Amino acid sequence: MDMPFAPNESKNLNITTDYGVFSRYPVKTHVVMSGQNLPELLDQYVKDYVQNGDYVFMSEKIVAISQGRAFPVKDIKPGWWARFLCKFVYKTPYGIGLGSPWTMELAIREIGLPKILFAAFCSAVTKLFGIRGVFYRILGEKARAIDGPCDCTIPPYNEYAKLAPDRPNEVAAELASHLGVPIVVIDANDLGVEVLGRSSQDIPVDFCKQVFKDNPLDQSAQQTPLCIVRKTEEETAE
16 A cells, blocks of 8 residues: 655655664554554554554654643643753753653653752763763653653644653553554654664664664644554665
8 A cells, every 4th residue: 555644844765774774654543642542553554554564753742741741831730840940951952851840840850850850960970070961860751751841743732741751662562462463653853763662572772773863753733643654675864
């Protein structure tokens, strides 16, 4: 069956990796809400197009949202520590991270204040020596995947803050069993790629990062949280 999907604007369809050349087909969906049945989502949008050898990459955001792990900021009441600590977090154009009182409050609830204070202390010390990124390295994937509202996000999530998905490896394995192809839960932006879940530990993390290193799904108004990844016979990427 012909693929009816086109690359997002300014993104390439193909990419060359150490594992070969792969096509990435972004799949547009409806706006996913809390309680979304993910197997039904895959049946609706990708089941008719996947074939043996394909992978389906999923934005971690839709997994978290479906699990009820996204919250309107009006319902989050940041404490003193959240309001204080968020002032020292670097904010990028690609996501607010823990740089808001709401997301920092979620991080405190999810990870614990002692570990966040320890990471903040280590970050302050290492910055004196020109070393950056220690804060998130200590806190790990759960912290990196927490994000908050920004203007480029599709409503209503431009007024939400969200946690990382729960049990992403288990979710990926369950969905792969349902769909019949490997599933990867990914957190990608123009700064980097984090692999949160894989349906099998045999899927190399490095492969996932190379396939998604140019962020083919983007993260603003594209509304393409799913991607069919297929190896191609082409020798070079576009």
